[in-house]
Amino acid sequence: MLEVHSLSKSYGNKTIIQDISFTVQPTEIVGLVGENGAGKSTLLSILATLLKPTKGTIALENLNYLSHRKLLREKIGFVPQDIAIWDNFTVEENMIFFEKLSWKNKNNKELRQLCLSMNLDKWKEPVKNLSGGMKRKLNLAISLIHDPELLLLDEPTAGIDLKSRKEIGSYLKSLATEHEKMIIYTSHDMDEITSICDRVLCIGQDAFYQNLLESSGKPLLAF
Ligand SMILES: Nc1ncnc2c1ncn2[C@@H]1O[C@H](COP(=O)(O)OP(=O)(O)OP(=O)(O)O)[C@@H](O)[C@H]1O
Numbered sequence: 001m002l003e004v005h006s007l008s009k010s011y012g013n014k015t016i017i018q019d020i021s022f023t024v025q026p027t028e029i030v031g032l033v034g035e036n037g038a039g040k041s042t043l044l045s046i047l048a049t050l051l052k053p054t055k056g057t058i059a060l061e062n063l064n065y066l067s068h069r070k071l072l073r074e075k076i077g078f079v080p081q082d083i084a085i086w087d088n089f090t091v092e093e094n095m096i097f098f099e100k101l102s103w104k105n106k107n108n109k110e111l112r113q114l115c116l117s118m119n120l121d122k123w124k125e126p127v128k129n130l131s132g133g134m135k136r137k138l139n140l141a142i143s144l145i146h147d148p149e150l151l152l153l154d155e156p157t158a159g160i161d162l163k164s165r166k167e168i169g170s171y172l173k174s175l176a177t178e179h180e181k182m183i184i185y186t187s188h189d190m191d192e193i194t195s196i197c198d199r200v201l202c203i204g205q206d207a208f209y210q211n212l213l214e215s216s217g218k219p220l221l222a223f
Pocket of ligand 1 (some may be wrong): 012016034036037038039040041042043221
C-alpha cells in the first residue's frame, strides 16, 4: 500500500501542494487531475523519490520515504511526460540497454513479451521510425522491466490516437488487477480517467474538474 499523509510542497513562499493525504491499494488505478500548473507532475516526482516534500510523510509497503530511498526506487516505475528513449537504437536495443540499468534480470524473450503485451511488435525497428503512440508504449514497457509495485504515469497517452489509448488503458487495467500493481495516472482526458481509474484525486481546488468528476460517479478526493 502507498500511504501519503499531510503532504505539502513549496518553492520559496509559493505553495504548490497543500496538505494532501491519500492511500493507494494494490490493484487500484488512481487518476490524478487538475488544471495546468496544479502540481500533478510535482506530486508524481515526489512519489517517484525525485523531489523531497516540504512537509508530510510517505510510505510504500511500510518503507518510509525519508529512510529507504534506494530500496523504494526498486519498487517504483515512473514514466515522465517527456519520452526518454534512444532514438537511433531499435526497440530491442532500447529494452536491452534499460534492462542492464535495472535491478531485475530479464532475458531477450521476456523483454520482447513485455513489448508484445501492449501490442508493440516493431522489435527491430529504430525508435526514430516509430509513431508517437508506439514511443509511449516503449517508454511504458521500459518502466516495467524491473516489475515495480507502484507505477507513476504522467500523461502516458498525451497526443496519441484513440486505438493506442484504448490499448494502453486495457493493458494498465490488466496490470493492476492481474498483477496487483498500484497505478497513479495523470491525464487531461476525463473520459479516459473515468473509464480507466477506480478513484480520482483532484488537486488545485478546481471546481470545474470537481463538478465534472462528481457527475461521473467516481469516488473523488479533492484538495
Ligand atoms: N523548480 C521549480 N521552482 C519553482 N516553481 C516550480 C518548480 N517546478 C515547478 N514549479 C511550479 O509548480 C507549479 C506546478 O507545476 P507542475 O508541473 O507540477 O503542474 P502540473 O499540474 O503537472 O501541470 P501540467 O498539467 O501543465 O503538466 C507550476 O506553477 C510550476 O511553475
